[in-house]
Amino acid sequence: MKPYYEAGDVALYLGDCVDVMKALKPVDAIVTDPPYNIDFEQNYYSNRKRKNWSQYVDATLDYEILAGEFWRLLKEPGAVYICVGYDNYVDWYRAMAGVGFSYPGYLVWDKGNATWLAGNYGVKWKQRTELIMHWIKGRPPLALPDEHNILCYPRPANGQHPCEKPVELMERLIRQSCGLGGMVLDPFAGSGSTLEAARLQGRRGVGIEIDEAWCKVAVARLRQGVLVVAP
Numbered sequence: 001m002k003p004y005y006e007a008g009d010v011a012l013y014l015g016d017c018v019d020v021m022k023a024l025k026p027v028d029a030i031v032t033d034p035p036y037n038i039d040f041e042q043n044y045y046s047n048r049k050r051k052n053w054s055q056y057v058d059a060t061l062d063y064e065i066l067a068g069e070f071w072r073l074l075k076e077p078g079a080v081y082i083c084v085g086y087d088n089y090v091d092w093y094r095a096m097a098g099v100g101f102s103y104p105g106y107l108v109w110d111k112g113n114a115t116w117l118a119g120n121y122g123v124k125w126k127q128r129t130e131l132i133m134h135w136i137k138g139r140p141p142l143a144l145p146d147e148h149n150i151l152c153y154p155r156p157a158n159g160q161h162p163c164e165k166p167v168e169l170m171e172r173l174i175r176q177s178c179g180l181g182g183m184v185l186d187p188f189a190g191s192g193s194t195l196e197a198a199r200l201q202g203r204r205g206v207g208i209e210i211d212e213a214w215c216k217v218a219v220a221r222l223r224q225g226v227l228v229v230a231p
Helices: 017-021 063-073 089-099 167-177 193-200 212-224
Strands: 005-007 010-014 027-032 074-084 102-115 127-137 150-152 183-186 204-209
Touching (some): 005 212, 010 193, 010 212, 017 063, 027 063, 027 167, 063 074, 089 102, 089 127, 167 193, 183 193, 193 204, 204 212
Parallel strands (some): 010 204, 027 074, 027 183, 102 150, 183 204
Antiparallel strands (some): 005 010, 074 127, 102 127
């Protein structure tokens, strides 16, 4: 399968991640931010004042299939980091544990300020944190074992993707669990934050993104080091 974009240390594929993963070689770590079952790209800005949660709910991921592919692709020992929402934490837990992954625990990303959350705005507590699940295959050592699990990084000031994570956050995850020159996979690449982080940390990166509009944004980031406005 030919990459949508490839430049030495990184490659980006356009397509469904389950299909593309079947053609990939084993990787040293998986760091990803899958959809939280909320269609932010379609609804966040236009529907912000609506109160009906169902207007934001996206198609459910096939967690069991994804977990199976993660297990097949990940070398042993190896680590997986998955950014999750409160509504799909249990789904990911059941699927990942079900295929054999061990769960050392979760990390908390502290964004520094509270953000609006779709559905029942004004009733729910505003969200200042997000969870990141840490899964392992075998017993991979942490580069810095004494680090705590509260990761404080502000949201990207000029982020283009509605769910974009700070590059510095992804760098920290990669640095902890993937050695220099290792391969990091992001099956939900979005605007390319994980790929940029892998490159900055001296690792190789492979990403998959189903939406060509975001592939173009990711390629612009990787080519120029800056983001362009999403189409």
